[in-house]
Structures are given as structure tokens and as C-alpha cells.
Amino acid sequence: MISVEQVRLLDRFSNKSTTGTLHLTATHLIFVESNSTSAQEIWILHHHIASVEKLSLTTSGCPLVIQCRNFRMVHFVVPRERDCHDVYSSLLRLLRPESYDELYAFSYNPKQNDRQREEGWQLIDLAAEFERMGVPCDQWQLTDVNRDYKVCETYPRDLYVPITASKPIIMGSSKFRSKGRFPVLTYFYQEKKAAVCRSSQPLSGFSARCLEDEHMLQAVSKANPNTRYIYVIDTRPKLNALANRAAGKGYENEDNYSNIRFQFVGIENIHVMRSSLQKLQEVVGTRALSVTDYLVGLENSGWLRHVKAIVDAAIFLTRAVTVEGASVLVHCSDGWDRTAQVCSLGSLLMDPYYRTIKGFMVLIEKDWISFGHKFADRCDQLDGDPKEVSPIFTQFLECVWQLTEQFPQAFQFSEWFLIQIHEHVHSCQFGNFLGNSQRQREELVKEKTHSLWAHLLSGQQNYLNPLYCPSYGYTNPVLEPSTLPCHFKFWRNMYHQFDRPMHPRQSILKQALTLKENNRELESIAQNLQAVSAIFHVISHVHQEDEDELVEGEEAREDIPVGSDGDRTVEGGSATENGYGELPLSCGSKPEPAMVSLEFGVARMTC
């Protein structure tokens, strides 16, 4: 453990700074502000650190810039170069774990016994989820071909396929698909018996075909009585798919597959997405950013264009399934990035269950965790190939956020739920997202780590959307979002979650949550009071007959909440941190109002 005193923390967007002590522990980098009433503490988990940079020495000390995966950026100035170097080199060692057992999840101990931990892992049951959808049924069955991960090691053990897809067909089809990821069911739209299936690209090259694979699609098609055709959605841009043909991969030839409707939807690959988010971060991290540079930067980053492309694809999928009642096969190249995005977002649009807290966990568990989204590679859990890192899951969370903005009453959770999930996908504090596939995870985690879902459920009151209307799902089972570009917004609370001056100073969300909480308390108090006064009536009645009876009516009167004002924080913000302009006489010595966090779940570091 290293401790360095007199370290200055510079504010990212203003000229303010605070002084404090920097501690480096085995798991966290901690900054404790010294001699201040607010005594702000910043805890940074090593896994959250994306990069550490030591800038050249200045007169005031040695600058250390730390960029985190949860979009926190901290800029320290360490007085002595030697100390700075110590911290820097230790961090470099710590933030590139080489094996899984170095990850925080294996040392994290939330004081639970084994039974509680075990229960945490049993919260989400995918077999029950398929049952909820109505599977198995007369057309779809559970297959045991992948019981031992023999057919496809990146798929889960339990897979659902059409009744008519025999083992040889499955085996044949899997040999004709990248990484053996043959078409399997991921969502069943019971109302129309239409299926959403997913797979990887076929190994069709320029002319190869595979009868089993063709049969497989035929089987999917036959399992749906509504339509004679199925949609095949290739989520890639056509050019990318064409390029894959040269490598012996590619896409389905409509001549070989009978009754398919083939469609490209043009979502870019992981490399484009990675550099897109990087550009976005550079733009919004600029100090004294002008509106012009902001909007030009937003456009040039392409980020919102990509987000829109994913939502567009999900809408296409949803319309095919819910309006036409057609079954759909979704794939990209390997079928674990874009395919996961489109399938999960589409399911969310079709099924209100996925818009609840529990349902959303199930959705992530199904389409992302079990179907082998490579969290370890994409989130850079171990020191791996930087080219494999990509914000695919972040992008999915953002798509969901865009929907919550358009449908404020449709989701049980608020954006803080999404932000918290994002936080822990990178924290490596829980076992859920460790590794690249279910198989790898089984070997690694269940015995030794804790499940994020249990943790989130226990704190779910912080993530509730106060405006959620449970009956919304009945009246609007299928969401039809607008995809006009002007309805997509920049997600400030995600990308600037730690830049407090940028946030609204008062939160409607928090206000409404507090009121709802307060309403519940008042309801129960009113009930108690009514009960007590009823007793009083009885007593006074009895009293006339028996004067010795004594009843206390006190207990119901204890701590009646003072209404909503109790925990209201009124804030005016501060003039200096917003940096309105050059005030030459400006005296920076005036005390600022104490730091008050107004948002729930402003992703705190849990330890």
C-alpha cells in the first residue's frame, strides 16, 4: 500500500482543484480530500482504469492522468516526481491482470455465507425463461447436442431448435457456420408462434452450400404456421459480408435457401464502434468546448448514427415478427456482437417483461452472457488484444436508454440501473461477466464469486423508475419508437456521470422517487392511525361498561415523516465551476456550497 500526501486533484473542466491524500491498495486507488468539511472521497477500482499517463513534470509537480472505463477522468498532480513514478508503475502492474484469479471478483467478500451466494446465482433461470415464452412446445424442443459443449463451445448447454431439426441436421448446419454457431431459438413470440433465431454467418464463400443448413432454415420456417417465408437479417453492411465471402464465409444465397427474405441492416463492426466511442470521448472531454465543436464532433464520431442503426435493425426485426408474424434469423459474422444487440433490443421492444428489472437481467443473461458475448475480450478484463476491445455492450445499454427517453412509463428501471450494470460489467467485482463464454465461466466463477443480479436486486429501490406504469405493457405490448435522428440524444449521465457541474442541479427522477417512497409510508401510517382510532372507538365504547380497561394509542404516532421536505436538497450550483468567462478580478477564495450528490446511484464504488 502506497500513500502520497499533498496530491492535487484538478477538475476536468474548470480551474478548480482539491488537495488530498492518494492511497493505493491492492484493489483500489483512493483519493481522500484533506481538511474539508465535505471530505470527498474518490475510489477507483483498478479494473476500471483504462489507461494511466504520466505527463511531463511541471513546476507544481508531476501530473498523472487516469482514464477509466466508466468514463471517469482524473487528473492528479503529485508534488514529488518519485512518488508519482511509484504510483504510476504500481498501477501499470496492477491494471493489467494476467489471469482470472487476479480479478477483484475472487477477493470481493460481501459478508455472505455460501448459501446466500448460491441463491444469488440461482436468481436467473433461463430454462424458466424459455418456459415463460412457451417453449418447449409442439414446434420447438430442447436439444441436448451441446450438453458437453461438443458442438459449439461458445453456446450454452441448453439450446432450443425446431422439432423437425434432427441431430444430423444440427451437426451439419453447425459445421457450415462460423465457430459452429448454428441457428437456435433466442426469443419466441407466442402470440404468433414466430421465432427469433440467431446464428453466425454461413461458410458459403462464393458457391458452397450445405443441405443440412438449408434444412435447418426450412425447419425454422415450418415451425411457424403464419408465413411460408422467414427473414434472414444480416446485421452487417453488405460490403463487409461480401468481403467475408472471399475468406470462405459470407451470407445466405437466396437461390439455395427456399423462401427466405434476406436483408442487410448495415451495423458497423467492433473496430468502427471502438474508434467511434473514442472520438466521442475526445470531443466531450475537451475543455471550453463550443457548441459547434460539440455538434461537429458528435457527428464525426458517428456514435449516434451507429446507435440509430441498431435501433433501426431492432425495429425491423420487431415489425417482421409482430406485424407479419414471420420468424427471423439474425446473424452477423460470429453472431456474438451485433447479433446480440439486435436480438436483445428487438425482444425488449416486443416483450414488456424485459422492461422490468428482473426481466432485463434475464435478457442480458440470455442474449449476452449465455450466448457468448466475449465480455473478457470486449471489456479488456485481462491484458489482451486491444483490437478485441469494443463498447458493444455499452452501445446496447445506450439503445435501451434512448428507448427509456421516448417511453418514460414503459420501463420499471431508470437510467441508473443501466449505468450501474455498465459499471459492473467493467468492475470485475462479480462473476457474471467474467470470461468469454458460458463454458469458461462455469469453470471459473460459480464456486468462488458472487452474482451481480443479487446485488442489484437487493438495492433495486435505487433503480426504480417512479413513473413506471405496470399496465403500460398490456396497453402497449410492442414499443414503436421514432427513429427520426432528432429523437436520439447524447447520454450525458453516462458519459459525464462523474462530471457533476454538467448535470441538472435538481432531479425530477429523484424527487418523484422520494415522493413515491413517502406515499408508501404515509399510506401505512394512515392505516395504522385508522386502526388505532378504531380501537379507541371500541375502547370508549367498552369504557362505558368497564372503566379499568387501558389502551395505549401511542405506538402508531412514532416517526411520521415530515413530508417530502425532509430529504430535499436545494441547490444553486456554483458560478465558478461553470466557468462563464473571464472575470479578471475573480476571487477564487469564496467558499463553495458543499458537494451534494442529488442523484441516486451515481455509480459509487462499492467495496
Next chain:
Amino acid sequence: MEFAELIKTPRVDGVVLHRPFLPLVEGTLCLTGHHLILSSRQDNTEELWLLHADIDFIEKRFVGSSGTIIVKCKDLRIIQLDIPGMEECLNIASSIEALSTLDSVSLMYPFFYRPMFEVIEDGWNLFLPEESFKDLESMTDEWRLSEVNRDFSICPSYPPLVVVPKDTDDDTLLKVASFRHGGRFPVLSYYHKKNGMVMMRAGQPLIGPNGRRCKEDEKLINATLRAGKRGYIIDTRATAVAQQAKARGGGFEQEANYPQWRRIHKTIERYSVLQDSLIKLVEACNDQSHSMDRWLSKLEASNWLSHIKEILTTACLAAQCIDREGATVLVHGTEGTDSTLQVTSLAQILLDPSCRTIRGFQALVEREWLQAGHPFQHRCAQSAYSSGKLHGEAPIFLLFLDCTWQILRQFPCSFEFNENFLVLLFEHAYATQFGTFLGNSAAERSATLKLPQKTVSLWSWVNRPQEMEGFVNPLYEPNSLVIWPSVAPQSLQLWEGVFLRWNRSSKCLDEAYEEMVHIIEYNKELQKKVNSLRRQLAQLETEGSPLHTP
């Protein structure tokens, strides 16, 4: 002139109305002197009543023997009327064109409108300068109410009563008026109770190319300074623009003559640039193409949010000088009737909690815009669909409302009014049945047009409890603090309630708002219930108290 002369075809049957996010309506179209009316003549169906004054621009299209008129309104709505018969269509179109661009103010609807409600509180008498001066007097005796402009001869754009430093006599004011653009000598705009600092506004000083000087002007503004303290002059023009103004007889305060003042230049654009910005913004918002890049680049090219940021930043700066630096501030641009008012009024919203109440905001609009001589008639003659030559039209007031909305969004619990109230003011500034926003100055309003006698005030209507209900922010809790919004581009947003209002279905958002109101109402109800139960119980306890004594 009779309106009938302009109406060649007063009635057409079988007209089909298309409106965004609403079903088609077929009915009879009627033109009256002030309205375009479409009625389906069925019960329970909506009718369209559109003020001609609300029409910004129309387009005609013909297919076969029937025509289509696309009506673009000043509130940014676009509706389409399919009219059977070529001649009818042409007649209707030319009537609309004539009736929506009447030259004479006194032919406007407010002069014909008779309220269907009883005027309980006359809005014309609600915000009298004498009354607000009484409030000032209770806080300080350093200011006086001057009648020097009672016949509007010193400054045609000022009201008859203005607040000036106590020791400055009317003769001095006369001299200063001749040294300031439009006769707009420095007057009090805001008194900051917390530290006694003030904000003044004026027109630019008429320095001219020869560096004219006016000792009285210097004396007047110096009179507002505390001993040994410096003040700030916030010039809303860029330094270069202010320099150029000298050649045309204007200019800015020279350091040598105003040694106790520090001048800061900010760049708030002038009206033609802003009008252009509005036109481009609305064009971008109405673009139905699905390209994200196109949208973002058009939004950027409109520069609207840059203007918002610039205005907000300047207002924050003024507020910062007053509240944080404890300094006196003088704000001016060129005329002192546009950007100056944006800055002084927004600064007051930040500094003065009372401006965040409904009445307070009305008083602010009355004081800092209407009385202060913002030329509403000129600025709001045309809106975003205007084309061709402009005559001083500019969305100055809309930008002010938008900035207010941005602050409201960041402090959603600190305002007594909600977004609808701001949208209402936007609509009525452009087209209205009320007299409040007619005319260009107090002089025109009272002396020439006699609006208080001949028209109804918007405030008379808005302040009725049944109307007010829709404008109250359920989350409001008085916040006595100065509020400091963020002006980072990431914190600013497009005002969807105005600019995307007609391009989106607001059903989901409206329902969510209703739910919000419901939660709050229910809370109040429960509080009441619990309190009354507690009272009942207490009573029961006292009644039963002998029981407890052994």
C-alpha cells in the same frame, strides 16, 4: 376597409384537413375577418380555429381540378388543406395571404376580441412601475422614480416612469439621453437585495469617431458605485463590432473617461443573424430524412444552440459580477432593446427567486421586455417560415424563453411555472387575441393604440385560476438561492416542446407528466389524511385521558 372585400370565397365544403399526428378531418372551411375555421359539423369532433395572424407562410399546389394549401404557422405547425375546385382554392389562398399580412395594427384581432370570461383582475393594471418602486423603496433610498419621460419625448422607447439614481436630476437625464442611443440613458434594471448591488441598462454611448464625451453620463453611472469599488460594463457586442459602431456615431465607454469601470465584450448576435438561425433550425427539425449526420450537421449549421449558450453565458457573467464580485453592472449593446434585455432579464431569473414564480415572471416580462421597449411588433411579425425581405424580424424573445427553459430543465423544482407557460408566451408573442404583445413600445401601446382601453391583457386571462392550473409546475418548491446553470454544450438541449412539438407524438410524454402530477397530488392528499387522523386521535386521547390517570 372591410374584411369582406378580402374574402372572395367565404365558405367551401368538402375540405380535407391534414395535421401532424391527428386523423384527417373532412368538413367545411370558413374564412372570417380574423380566423380560418374548419368544421366537420359533427358533434364531438374537433374544429380548427386558426388566427390569420398565426399564419406565417402558405404554399399552393394543384393536382387536376383540386388544390392544396399548405399553411405554415408562426407556432411552427404545418397543416394541409385539400380544397376541391381550383377557383375556390385560389380565392382562399389569396384571402389568407391578404388577411394574414394586414398592415394596420388596429385591424388586428385583439381589437375585435371580446372575452368570454369575466375579467376579475385586469392585467393592464397588474404591474405598474409605481408599485414595483414601492418594493424598491423598502430596500434602499438611493433611487428615485423620474417622470422626465412622461410624454415619451426624451426616449420614445422608454416608459413614462423610470428608476434613476436619487442624486441625478432630470436635467442631467436630458443631457445623458442625448448621449445614448435612442435616448436610452442608464436606468435601473435590477436591485440585488442580498448585497445592494445593481444592474442597469442603456443604449450605447454616442462616442462617435471624434470620441465625444459626456460628463453627466459618467457622473450618472458613477453614482451607482460604492466607494472604492469598480463596476462592470457588459457590452453584448464583440470588440470589433463595438469599434465599428464608433464610425457610425455609436461606440463604447472609453477607459480614460470611465476609469472606475471594467468593460467586458461578449458576442450576442444581432437580429438578422438570429432570424436566419431560426429559419435554419426549423428547417432542420422538419427534415424527415433519416440521416443522423445530416440532422447533426444541420443542427450545428443553424447555430441556434450556440446563440443560446452565448446569451446564457453572458447572463451568468452579469449575475456573477453582481452576486459573487459584489459589483455594479451596466449592460448595453447597440440599441439596448434586444440582446441587452435578454441578458438583464435572464440574470434576474438567476439572481432573484421571485422571477421564478408565475407572477414574478410576468412582472419580469412586463418590466424588462414590454416596458423596456423591445419592439415586439417588428420582431415577431414573421416567424421561421418567413421568406423574402425581412424588416427587423428576429426571435429575440423566443431565445430568451428558450434560455429560460434551459435553466428550468436544470432546476426543475425551482420554478413555479412549467414549460407550457413558456410555450404559451411564445405563441402569444407571435399571434394572439390579447393586446399585451402588440406595438413596439410603451408609447405606442398606451398613447397611440390605447391598448389598455381597447384590448384585453393576456395576464387577465392567464391569471384566472382555471387557466393557471395548466401552467403550474407541480414540483415547485421555492428556492431562495441564486442558481447557476451549466452552459456546457452537453448540458444544453434542443427545446423539443417548441421545435419538435409538431414532429412527434407527445402522448407518451404527456402521460408521464400526468403520472408525475398524480404522484404529487396523491402525496398531498395523503399528508392531509394523516394530519386529520392524527388530530382525531389526539382528540380521542384527550377525551379518553381520565383513563390514563390512575
